Amino acid sequence: MAAVDLEQRPRRLRTTPAIRRLVSEHRLHAADLVLPMFVKEGIETPIDLTTMPGVRQHTLDSLVAAAKEAVAAGVGGLMLFGIPSLRDAEGSQADAPDGILNRAISALAEAVGDETVIMADLCLDEFTDHGHCGVLDDAGVVDNDATLERYASMALAQARAGASVLGLSGMMDGQVAHVRAALDAYGFIDVVILAYAAKFSSAFYGPFREAVESQLKGDRRTYQQDAANGREAGREVRLDIEQGADIVMVKPGMPYLDVLADISAHVDVPVWSYQISGEYAMIELAAAAGAIERWPAIIESLLGFKRAGADVILTYWATEVAQSLTGGTGTRVPRTSED
C-alpha cells in the first residue's frame, strides 16, 4: 500500500531502542537520588518493614553497611530518620547529643561523610510520645512558636553531629528563619537548609508511620497543607525562600507532580521531591500481587518526577536504581530506562 502523505510522523523517533535513547528528554542519574534510611535505638539486628518490602529499621552497624553500599552505587546523598527508645512530650531525644539520630549522623559522617552528603530529618514526630511534629500547648494543639525553639536546638545538635543538610519537615511557620538564625549564631553558616516547603497532609505517609512506629492519633492537618491547594504551595515556597531556604521540597511526589512542575518553573533554588513511603508501597505491593511490572513501574515513576522538574528525588529505591545506572560501580555507564 502506498504511504499516506503525512507531514509529521512522530513515530519515526521511536523505532529502535537506540534512537529512543538518543531523543530521550530526561535521564536518571545516580547522583540525583537520595536514600532515606531508618535507624532504631536498642535493637541487635535490623527489622524488615512489612508495609515497605525491602526497607528496614537499621541498627547503627547495618546502617553504616547500607550507607556504604548506597555510596558505592553512586547515590547523591543519605537522609536519616531515627527511632528512639524513649519518647516524651518535648521530644527530648531529638536534641540529646547521644540521641539515636544524632549518633547515627556521627557514625555516617565518619564512615562516608567525605564521599556523600549526610542529611537528617529535622522534625519532632519521631521523638514525641504524642507523635506530633511539634510540642503541644495546654489545649493539646501544636504550639508553633514553642516548637521553633525545639527545632533550633535540634538543628544545632544535628549540625554538631556532622549533618551537612537539615531537612526541615515540620511545617511550622517561620521554621526556616528560626533555624537559620540559630545555625548562623553558632557558626554553622555552611549547613544547608532543605525546606519541605510544600508538604501536604497525606494518606500516603501510612507506611512511614510503621517505619518510625508513630504514636500519632489524629492527623497533621493544622500544619501540613490541604491536598486541594496548589496555589498555597507557591506561597509556602516563597516564604521559605525569603527566610533563607537553600533547597525546597515538594512532598509527597506522585499525587503532586503539578505542584512540583509549577514550582520548579518559577524558583531559582534547587527543587527536590520525595517519593514517599506510600508511593513505594503501592508499587511494591501491586507488583507483588502481579498487577504491574515492578521495574518498569519504578523507572516510569522516577521519570515522572524528572519530567515535572525535580532536580533530586528522595526514593527508597535509590540504591537499587543507582546500581542499575552505574553497574554498581558508582560511575555512570551508558544504560537506558529500557535496559
Ligand code: PBG
Ligand atoms: C516528618 C516526616 C514524615 C515523612 C518524612 N518526614 C512523616 C509525616 O509528615 O507524617 C514521611 C516520609 C514517607 O512517608 O516516606 N518527620
